[in-house]
Amino acid sequence: MALSSSLLRRLLLRGSTPVSSSSATFCSSAGSPTQSPLSSVFGDDTEVSNVPPLTTPKLFISGLSRLTTDEKLKNAFAPFGQLLESKVITDRISGRSKGFGFVRYATLEEAENARQEMNAKFLDGWVIFVDPAKPREHKPAPQPDTHSSHTGFTTHKTVGWCG
DNA sequence: GTTGAGCGTT
DSSP, rough: OOOHHHHHHHHHHHOOOOOSOOOOOOGGGGGOOOOOOOOOTOGGGOOOSSSSOOOOOOOEEEEETTTOEEEEEHHHGGGGSSSSEEEEETTTTTOOOOEEEEEEEESSSHHHHHHHHHHHHEETTTEEEEEEESSSSSOOOOOOOOOOOOOOOOOOOOOEOOO
């Protein structure tokens, strides 16, 4: 099933503090890492939530551990499709991860798959969030479409995990 | 030796 990102954010951002020594509420119910049955049944959007299709094969990955690198990110997203690029943004001054990165797939199909399979999942002990990336390079054909009055991507704050 | 907002270099 497809979960709304904002819903997950509410659930996970209760304390906004990773590894809470006193309110480890989640650790008690962390015993159900049941994998999705992978019901590859597309065409039935009756249960679709606020999960609009991607408009770009480029994904913005946030919530990465500072120990996570490009290669780790690549290994995490590789099985979901053909990665044209995978990059964890690191600070050039300190040379360490900024805690987020980008992955780019060959097709939107792969990107959507990876997004719904990897959103709010674990990587290096941290919950990562997958969202469409903002275009860094302005496109030659922007959208003069008056239909779009929504100019924002939902950003997810990072959440730690006890483990 | 990390503790956390946010969208990257070639």
